[in-house]
Amino acid sequence: MRLLRLHAENFRNIALTAVDISADSVFLLGDNGQGKSNLLEAAGLVTAVRSFRTTETRPLIRQGQAKGRVFFRLEHERRGETEITLTLASGTKQIEVDGESVSRLADFIGQFPSVVFSAEDIQLLRGSPGLRRRALDLTLAATDADYFTTLSRYHRALRDRNKLLKDGAPTANRRPFERLLATEAVKLIAARKIGVGRISASLIECYQQLCEVNEAPELQYKADATALDADAFLSLLEQQTRRDEALGSTQRGPHRDDLAFRLKGKSAREFASDGQQRGLVVAFRLAQLRYFQACSGIAPVVLADDVLGELDPSRRAGFWRAVGPDLQVIATGTEPPIGDARSWKVIYVKDGIFEDEAAAVR
Amino acid sequence: MSPAFDKVHQLLKQLPGLGHRSAERVAMHLIVEKPERLEPLCSALREAAEKLHRCPVTGNLTEGEFCEIYADIARRKEIVCVVETVPDLMAIERSGAYRGVYHVLHGKLSPLHGVGPNDLNFMPLATRIENGEVNELILALSNDIEGEATCHYIQDELLAGRDDISISRIGFGLPSGGGIVFADAATLRNALEGRKKF
16 A cells, blocks of 8 residues: 545644655655654554554644544556545544545444554553553454454443442342443454464564564563453453452453563563664554555555664664565655665645745755 | 423423423424414324223233234144233244234343333243243343343243253344445354355
8 A cells, every 4th residue: 555645624723734645655754843754654554553652632623623524546556546534523433435535434444555654653662551552452353354353342341340330239230231241242352362462473474573682572462361261251350240340340351351472581661772662663563554454455555653763773674674575655854864775755844835846855 | 492392392302202402303393383283293102002001911002902913813822922012922923924923021131121021921921831821932032131130030030840841042144135244243153153054
């Protein structure tokens, strides 16, 4: 897949812009706070209508405006030239693909893969389990509509059960929801186990290419409950009932799962150096790229938000080796890119206005 | 506009399916454009509200003691189709494909919306089952977590130990005359899972 044009209207600090991003390598150049990352954020919405910086819609809409809009024209392996319009209003997101509105997110998510590399990614390793679950869910849901459905059903059943626990409802009222919760939980656990295994296998290769050392990196799935079938999960819930009732919410299950990054058999969070940790999260994003490509057969777009500058020259060379020559890359930075094999099309960014080289010279 | 109009507008807006604009249109229509329709509508509503009540057995709306479908001697009373709402019942009736009787729950279990078993019309169904009036139950409830949970509740609480009653859920699949390419992923999945021997 390759993004050809991107229009953003009332998005973050961008009032209205239309940018030609059809080159193989596009570099958004500008000082901090000018709107480079905002455009990259808009581009990243194409995969799951989710921002890599926030879980809310409101901050994406320009201040004082009711709606924001992002339009894409792109070249797609299966669909050919495709146009997508995303309309964001507080609390709602509308998707149109080639003029037809998409009513279910499940029908859209993952068809247009992209991976964002951001300095914030270090939080995947250092931050809370919720961030890691979100990254994992997004990866798996984007390539598997069933996973997305299972995940939504699980969370719906969980909210229902938690409400019943809070209300002190009798067991008979809870049981039907627990049965559904158990069915979906077991499906989620199985899918996550397989998915993490595949991502971890790619992580080894990507880390090797990036860092040129063999430090046995690993992504480990730490399931909170390892029930093999729905009955086993139900009996686990039963054991936990008194605790759940006392706390008014479900204490065990896939919503408490975590992932562990490991290096040389040890937890990277505790034992890896700063450089190793940064290498690991970049390798994770690279592994995500491969996962998307392998599952969907569609080449994802690489969106690199100010991370290339953070890598030393040898890792930067490794990064390009791992990305390969065929994927489209859109990167941001405060300094022009130097020493990379790619021939960049530079777009200058100032105050939410985007101008390519020719216009900037004029 | 005027306090009297605003009041009508506000009340209409609270009705299901009417938003700000459509409530305004209905109010304008009845008050300004076609005031002659207002009185017949009001009296029809009042009359319906006075005469109609829930059938004590099936939960359907009726003017008589029992609903017309239940009172119809040609209908097979031992087969009961459980639906969430009266419009669901009407939709199945329009299909002409069903010759049994119904039971309307008037909703589905939904803890998040504060709907529990006591808020639904389960009791008359339990009575019919206990009295041996039912030998087949068809669950035509919505295909989401709450609809499925309601199916489980019926199975666990109303049919416990009743192996003599057969229970089934309606299939969820492709619309008639619709091509496969127009169906979304979830519908196709249901259609494949619910496939029949050919």
